Amino acid sequence: MKKLGFGCMRLPVLGESKDFMSAEDIDLAQFCQMVDLFMERGFTYFDTSYVYHNGKSEVFLKEALVKRYPRESFLLADKLPTFSITRPEQVPVIFEEQLERCGVSYFDYYLLHNIWETNYDTNIVPCxxxxxxxxxxxxGKIRHLGMSFHDSPEALDRILTEHPEVEFVQIALNYYDWDSEFVQSRRCYEVIRRHNRQVIVMQPVKGGMLAQVPDGVRSEMEQMQPGMTPASWAVRFAAGLEGVIVVLSGMSNLQQIEDNTSYMQEFLPLSRQEQDFLKKAVEVMKQSKTVACSQCQKCDAACPKNIHISDILGTYNTIMRQREQGLDVNVELNYYRPLKRRQHGGDICDGCGKCSEVCPMQLDVVRELKHASEFQDEHSFW
Ligand code: SF4
Ligand code: SF4
Known part of the structure; x- marks a missing residue:
């Protein structure tokens, strides 16, 4: 199987809304053209879910793909909306509805969607x-079973230990989040490989953020690989990792299919020199920040409540960097509540001020922390 997957969460729509949960009708004519080009170039993996486009992603995949191509010529991945399920009897009803919406009798890949430790304990296990x-x-209605996951490597280790039947895990993985505070791509990837399971990558371009790199980074990329877009660097980074079977890219127009399929047809993993360059590129990107925090962690050490202040501020800066680019779906917002379950969030701060006293950037850390943690609480996905 070729390693690029067609993520069907941001399909071209007829109306204005670009929100991946909106119920706008899909532009079927354009979607059919995109499917045709993707298939013509030898790519076969399509990824949808019960909630993308408020259910219409599944319905329109039936029209653009399932009705127009032989069933064995493509691979269809769908996901059970674990976050919407509170009673066991809902599960078969939703599953049958998904088969019907997609017009298929089986899914090639089926995932429990968006697992984190709290919904694992409160919903997924009881149901x-x-x-x-x-x-x-x-x-025979599912060929390969997996899950998509947003939580800590420790929670992932626990769930994979308890579920040897899970064949693959879909995680947010990209070069920016490889060593990040919340997403922890590298550590999650290492847990999956230690359990000898396969990896499917989502967010390789970080919701579009890594397609719009600073000018200096872009020109160095151009010098090293003429004609290759910044997005191609991000996808190649993820696809080159051992055990990665598919890298998903949410594609919204024909041009994105053209670009992604061009470099993934003859896929070349990044060289050591290119990987080193991306580490430097991340440092450059992190220089643009809303809160002037240098991530020195002195406040973390000074805090009597053991709040991970630098993580919360660093993540807030990343979210703001994406929003400056007009990208308002931020994967970080999946992680703040799981973090609060295992560490301490900003909401337990008592305002003692010890963090501000030690800050070499002379920030009003108490105020910045309050704002950053309230923002993440308010905008968390679940
Ligand atoms: S003001 Fe809050 S965050 Fe700062 S040291 Fe005190 S408890 Fe910790
Ligand atoms: S002490 Fe100041 S600069 Fe250092 S991590 Fe904390 S907020 Fe950031």
């Missing part, structure tokens, strides 16, 4: 969602 998926696999 026996893994058990149901295993039964569907035995009946």
């Amino acid at each position: 026996d969602e893994f058990g149901f998926a295993c039964r569907m696999k035995k009946e």
